[in-house]
Amino acid sequence: MSTVETVDQRRPERIADEVLYVPRALAEADWRTGTLTAIVPAYNEADHIADTVRSLQEQTRPPDSIIVVDDFSDDGTGEIAAALGATVLRPPANTGSKAGAQNFAIEQVWTAFVMILDADTTLAADAIEKILPAFEDPAAAAACGFVIPRHVHSLWERGRYVEYLFYFSFHKQVQDFYGRPLISSGCFSVYRCGPLRQAGGWGQRTMAEDMDLTWTLFELGYRVRFIPEAVSYPVEPHDLDFMRKQLTRWSHAFIQNVRVHWRGIVRMPYLFSAVAVALSDAVLASLVFLMALPLLAVVVSPVFLVGYVVDAPVIAVPVLIAAQRRGELVKALASLPAFFVLRLVNSYLLFKALALELVLHRPLTTYEKGH
Amino acid sequence: MGAGIPGTGMATLFYILSVFVMPLSESVRTVRGQSSWARWFLVVRHLAIAITMTAAVYGTFKYLPGALLPPDATLGGVSALAVTALLFIAYLVVVNLLASLVRGQLELPQPKAFPDRRRVTRSEDPAPFFHPARQAS
Numbered sequence: 001m002s003t004v005e006t007v008d009q010r011r012p013e014r015i016a017d018e019v020l021y022v023p024r025a026l027a028e029a030d031w032r033t034g035t036l037t038a039i040v041p042a043y044n045e046a047d048h049i050a051d052t053v054r055s056l057q058e059q060t061r062p063p064d065s066i067i068v069v070d071d072f073s074d075d076g077t078g079e080i081a082a083a084l085g086a087t088v089l090r091p092p093a094n095t096g097s098k099a100g101a102q103n104f105a106i107e108q109v110w111t112a113f114v115m116i117l118d119a120d121t122t123l124a125a126d127a128i129e130k131i132l133p134a135f136e137d138p139a140a141a142a143a144c145g146f147v148i149p150r151h152v153h154s155l156w157e158r159g160r161y162v163e164y165l166f167y168f169s170f171h172k173q174v175q176d177f178y179g180r181p182l183i184s185s186g187c188f189s190v191y192r193c194g195p196l197r198q199a200g201g202w203g204q205r206t207m208a209e210d211m212d213l214t215w216t217l218f219e220l221g222y223r224v225r226f227i228p229e230a231v232s233y234p235v236e237p238h239d240l241d242f243m244r245k246q247l248t249r250w251s252h253a254f255i256q257n258v259r260v261h262w263r264g265i266v267r268m269p270y271l272f273s274a275v276a277v278a279l280s281d282a283v284l285a286s287l288v289f290l291m292a293l294p295l296l297a298v299v300v301s302p303v304f305l306v307g308y309v310v311d312a313p314v315i316a317v318p319v320l321i322a323a324q325r326r327g328e329l330v331k332a333l334a335s336l337p338a339f340f341v342l343r344l345v346n347s348y349l350l351f352k353a354l355a356l357e358l359v360l361h362r363p364l365t366t367y368e369k370g371h
Numbered sequence: 372m373g374a375g376i377p378g379t380g381m382a383t384l385f386y387i388l389s390v391f392v393m394p395l396s397e398s399v400r401t402v403r404g405q406s407s408w409a410r411w412f413l414v415v416r417h418l419a420i421a422i423t424m425t426a427a428v429y430g431t432f433k434y435l436p437g438a439l440l441p442p443d444a445t446l447g448g449v450s451a452l453a454v455t456a457l458l459f460i461a462y463l464v465v466v467n468l469l470a471s472l473v474r475g476q477l478e479l480p481q482p483k484a485f486p487d488r489r490r491v492t493r494s495e496d497p498a499p500f501f502h503p504a505r506q507a508s
Binding site for chain 1: 374375376377378379380381382383385386389390393396410413414417420423424427428430431462463466467470
């Protein structure tokens, strides 16, 4: 039966000082028998929410309950989800961020596992069935899956498609081998409820609640797994304006999380090295792509412009291998040039974020939806 | 480079080096009885990818931008590619040494930031549902 609930007595900020208990059953749950709740935070997602809810209902191992948090939408998102049979929770006011919406829902959840799925993301039919065995390891607190853009048409979607193929088929699998995936992606992740509550839910002190939670779980001594066979399909930003909003948030969030967690991650050698290299490389990329290469091209020789694409053969190797396995070789080849455009824009936005966060001390504090 | 984080290739070099250490790491796990065929399959597959990527780097340095990297771009007779890799490894060593120092500094003056969370929380063992410190001020 579909329900729409307005829970006006339990505002997230009111429960900040409460102490709740994690029952033994939640902390020690077995993935084969443990129950699973899917939480879908949604704000004005009327165009996508029906696909997302249906994708959950059609899983080979469907979740035991589906909760859509209608975060004060004004486009009928909640009504659409309710008509499809999902339980819809509606906070009394917009929570201001995805983390806020998820925290609002988690207090209603008492299943052993909880899954977060973005309102514009669908899953491969066997995604949940594939991801749950990650919890065979009793220390595993979270697991995330492979991400592929659902639509690959515009320049920005193509750039993101190549970026994801590269990152999820190479970097992230190596991180998982060493037990330190850099992030359990917020668009599709499953958590053991006990550790999630122990970590305090999703933090709102940075603009990327998923990275914050992942590093907090590591600091608490838990493991996080990446399961490449569990595939999700989010709708990615299709134009520069949306892409700019999303990348601005991600860039600021990365710096904010490094500032918040550096004392914790310095104790984890592999994670520390990966973060140090990622941060150094990001700074270097901004300097090289925005200053060094244009300057050298003007002052010395235009041949330095080759520097923008000089790593194309290296990028192409894992991308084309992953694309070939998916039967998308032509699509990947056609999309490859877009990756370099996206990287240039990303370099600019990261440089700006570095300046604002570290030099001008003007951190990003407003969660602006990227797509 | 990560998803949404730009890069010049330094991060990719880090992961290629990580892949080359995988067989050693997995051998240790095998001796301890913690390995599996699936993990070895992953190691071999990533080794193949990393070797192909290294060949792509070599090919790029050797054949493509001759004007950017002239044949005399060497240091003491060592190729520019090898120098780049050595510099990067040196960078990793220095950063990690610094981290070790910081780690030592951090562990001396303050107790553990969190209680031992590896222990499974019992129902009689209250766990904070929301850490006030984790919420935006």
